[in-house]
Amino acid sequence: MRKHQSLQYILIFIVAQIAWLSLLGLWIYRYVTSYVHVADAGPELYRQWISGKADVLALVGGLVLLVAISVGMSLLYARLNSQLKITQLYDTFIANVTHELKSPLASIQLALETLRERRISRPKQQEFVRLMLQDTNRLNSLINAILEIAGLEQKKIAHRFEVHGADAVIRTLAREAAEQFQLPKRAFEIRGSAPCRCVADRDALKMVFNNIFDNAVKYSSGSPEIRVNYHCTSNTLTIDFKDRGIGIPSHDLKNIFKKFHRVHDRDAPSVKGTGLGLYWVREIIRHHGGRTSVFSDGKNRGSTFRVELPVYRPSKKNRINRLLEIARQMPRQPDGKDGDSRG
Amino acid sequence: MGNRNRILLVEDEETLAVGLEYNLKKEGYAVTRVSDGKKALESFRTKSFDLILLDIMIPFVDGFEVARRIREESPQMPILVLSARSRAKDRIKGLEIGVDDYLVKPFHLKELLLRVAGMLKRKKWYRSSVEKSPVYRFGANTINFGDLTARSGKGVLRLTFHEAMVLKYLMDRRGKVVSRRELLENIWQIHAEVETRTVDAFIVRLRKYFEPNPEKPVFIKSIRSAGYLFTDA
Numbered sequence A: 001m002r003k004h005q006s007l008q009y010i011l012i013f014i015v016a017q018i019a020w021l022s023l024l025g026l027w028i029y030r031y032v033t034s035y036v037h038v039a040d041a042g043p044e045l046y047r048q049w050i051s052g053k054a055d056v057l058a059l060v061g062g063l064v065l066l067v068a069i070s071v072g073m074s075l076l077y078a079r080l081n082s083q084l085k086i087t088q089l090y091d092t093f094i095a096n097v098t099h100e101l102k103s104p105l106a107s108i109q110l111a112l113e114t115l116r117e118r119r120i121s122r123p124k125q126q127e128f129v130r131l132m133l134q135d136t137n138r139l140n141s142l143i144n145a146i147l148e149i150a151g152l153e154q155k156k157i158a159h160r161f162e163v164h165g166a167d168a169v170i171r172t173l174a175r176e177a178a179e180q181f182q183l184p185k186r187a188f189e190i191r192g193s194a195p196c197r198c199v200a201d202r203d204a205l206k207m208v209f210n211n212i213f214d215n216a217v218k219y220s221s222g223s224p225e226i227r228v229n230y231h232c233t234s235n236t237l238t239i240d241f242k243d244r245g246i247g248i249p250s251h252d253l254k255n256i257f258k259k260f261h262r263v264h265d266r267d268a269p270s271v272k273g274t275g276l277g278l279y280w281v282r283e284i285i286r287h288h289g290g291r292t293s294v295f296s297d298g299k300n301r302g303s304t305f306r307v308e309l310p311v312y313r314p315s316k317k318n319r320i321n322r323l324l325e326i327a328r329q330m331p332r333q334p335d336g337k338d339g340d341s342r343g
Numbered sequence B: 001m002g003n004r005n006r007i008l009l010v011e012d013e014e015t016l017a018v019g020l021e022y023n024l025k026k027e028g029y030a031v032t033r034v035s036d037g038k039k040a041l042e043s044f045r046t047k048s049f050d051l052i053l054l055d056i057m058i059p060f061v062d063g064f065e066v067a068r069r070i071r072e073e074s075p076q077m078p079i080l081v082l083s084a085r086s087r088a089k090d091r092i093k094g095l096e097i098g099v100d101d102y103l104v105k106p107f108h109l110k111e112l113l114l115r116v117a118g119m120l121k122r123k124k125w126y127r128s129s130v131e132k133s134p135v136y137r138f139g140a141n142t143i144n145f146g147d148l149t150a151r152s153g154k155g156v157l158r159l160t161f162h163e164a165m166v167l168k169y170l171m172d173r174r175g176k177v178v179s180r181r182e183l184l185e186n187i188w189q190i191h192a193e194v195e196t197r198t199v200d201a202f203i204v205r206l207r208k209y210f211e212p213n214p215e216k217p218v219f220i221k222s223i224r225s226a227g228y229l230f231t232d233a
Helices: A002-041 A043-051 A053-117 A122-153 A166-180 A202-218 A277-287 A319-329 B014-026 B037-046 B063-073 B088-097 B109-129 B161-172 B180-188 B193-210
Strands: A162-165 A188-193 A197-200 A226-232 A236-243 A291-296 A303-310 B006-010 B030-034 B051-055 B079-083 B101-104 B135-138 B141-144 B149-152 B155-158 B220-223 B227-230
Touching: A002 A053, A053 A122, A053 B014, A053 B109, A122 A277, A122 B014, A162 A166, A166 A188, A166 A197, A166 A202, A166 A226, A197 A202, A197 A303, A202 A236, A202 A277, A202 A303, A277 A291, A277 A303, B006 B014, B006 B037, B014 B030, B014 B109, B030 B037, B037 B051, B037 B063, B051 B063, B051 B109, B063 B079, B063 B088, B079 B088, B079 B109, B088 B101, B088 B193, B101 B109, B109 B161, B109 B180, B149 B193, B161 B180, B161 B193, B161 B227, B180 B193, B180 B227, B193 B220
Parallel strands: A188 A226, B006 B030, B006 B051, B051 B079, B079 B101
Antiparallel strands: A162 A197, A226 A236, A236 A303, A291 A303, B135 B141, B141 B149, B149 B155, B220 B227
16 A cells, blocks of 8 residues: 555656656747747747747646646645654554553563562452453453454444444443443433434444543543433434543544544643544444544533434334344454543 | 652552552652652652652653753752653653663563662762762863762753763773773663663763763763773873
């Protein structure tokens, strides 16, 4: 893919150079011949010279070539620019993944060496074992996320789509996420009513909830607070996750679901993450035929992540029924991952 | 109890911080643990410490910036960086800011404890060794090893503790070639050859401070395949 793109850039560059040299040659030729004619024939030929067809063609041709050069150069610049941005994002991703892999690894190694080197009381041993398991879970989640991202992109992930009652699935998943992130009762609230059904892979949807909760927790300066509101119309089930975190700058709103993108805010209370979490959210919801969006009133004013899913109606021959059909035909996909950084 | 060395541990990874704190306390150190750059600077300004263990990727103010601000206020404070970043440019950046040592995660417990103990021991030795005659002169440079200040043709500057130690080690052996390995073993107490970049980074900084032309050093010379030679002639 990269080789193909490089060839494209080289081709654009060569065409631009040929155009530029042709233009230069044409103008030199025109200048020399015109000069000779004027010198030989004097002012008599001057009128012919300025009204001649060949000159008009040369002028128009020159302009066309100039435009072609400009377009070629602009294309080249835009491509190179986007390539540079991708490379930068990739470098950041590698640095973040390195950090996310090495930190729990360092912790496990330290705990193991401590257990080996020191005489430790039974309760302290248990604590070290608990910490190590916490780290192995974290490593497992991260490795799964990285390995399965390609599968999700290439639609190789076999979702187990089923029809769920919207009320039940939303309330259960939200409560499970709140428990996982150990949110106290006052920090979590769920409101709404949705007497409709939706087609969803429950495990995939769990990842969506967990990633959104994880973001809210990571990007809250004080104690995190999350409010889940949901409702449905005849076509759409809407779930809003509102947090009271540090918010998202307006220039980051459009990029936040992009792969590897992370918000760089000096006031962010966490530096953990790989830039894959919200990308996962967007991709999973897209596979469900839904859409994701985010709103924020600005810095320190919280943010709201919105997930919209199509409502299931048995009579309707649409995408949802096709998803159900595909799910019946495909083998079950093993368990996934959760929890990642903003963006 | 009152003579215990005090360590400020700056680490945002909860599980790692718990293990580090436990082990440092077992070694007899008094440990203050914080999880972000803001708290690290607050603690540094309100309490007294003998050494700082610092992670780089921490919230609010990153580790490099924390080290830079601490260096401005306390050139002698030993700072040991613990970081997942293993690239040479990160290490060099840290050393240029003035951190004294850089340990990459994951690390061995024994190695960490040795480095911490070594840094604290050298700090003590250094203080006692420069107590009697702290001021040295060579060329247009005057070094006060007591308060870690220096005056060179380029103005007044402050040395970090490890910069001063490297310089003092070379000056005490003037006219003799000192290998990188020797410097590593005696200043940092490291026995790994892969760490020689650490020494080179310090030499580059010292030349920048004291050589009229750092590209053509006259005081701290490189001896090919052997090491460094200090001469004030």
